[in-house]
Amino acid sequence: MGFFWFLLGLVVGAVAAWVLLARRYREELDAALRGWEERCRAAREEVDRVDREHAEVRARLEERIAELERERKALKGRIGALEARIAELERRAAEGVPERAEAEGPPASAAESAQAGAEGAPAGAPGEELQRIRGVGPVIAAKLVELGYARLSDIATLKPEDVARIEEAIGFPGRVARERWIEQARELLAAGG
Structure with missing residues (x-):
């Protein structure tokens, strides 16, 4: 009968050890899972922050591009007007017409x-x-x-x-x-x- 109690004690001890180890393993696993969830949440927040900053920078860049495009068109129009004026002055010079009336003298x-x-x-x-x-x-x-x-x-x-x-x-x-x-x-x- 002593062998039976020994065997029973061994089984109960093994089960108790297994339960304790499983609980400890589950606690460690839960702690690790919480840590990873926290890291994931922090990473998502960082990604969201970077996305917002990226959207702001992109909006500013698009606005600046539009502004530069307007300036380019205005300058292109001004260049066209200046080229027309140069052509007119060259035509006048070729015809001998002075640019200003004062150039003719009294x-x-x-x-x-x-x-x-x-x-x-x-x-x-x-x-x-x-x-x-x-x-x-x-x-x-x-x-x-x-x-x-x-x-x-x-x-x-x-x-x-x-x-x-x-x-x-x-x-x-x-x-x-x-x-x-x-x-x-x-x-x-x-x-x-």
Whole structure:
């Protein structure tokens, strides 16, 4: 009978050891699982934070790209206007037309002065004659002279690129057409200057 109790004690001891070891193993496993879950949660939070930062940076970059694209288009338009102006100046230079009326100098005699007055040359200060056009005051006349348009004949022969250049310089888009500067200049020239 002693052997039976020994065997029973051995089995009970083995079962108790197995239960204790299983419990300890389960606790270690649960602790490891909690640790990995915590690491996964921290990693997900980090990924979310990086995704938000990435989205913000991407939005800023896309906005900057759009801004640079607008600037590029504006500069491209300005280049086109400048190229047109250069072509116009080269055409004038080839024809011998001076850029500014002041480059012609004053007439040498009274007869030449009368002839120049009939052709639309300024009678007084540069740009004074331009003030005969309704809508052109002293400030705008001075700006026109600065741009190289000092006579009625200069205004009467404006091309679309000249009109765009003038309107940009004076800061009044559409004013030349709205106030009919070209037609007024032609009418004044037809009426004898």
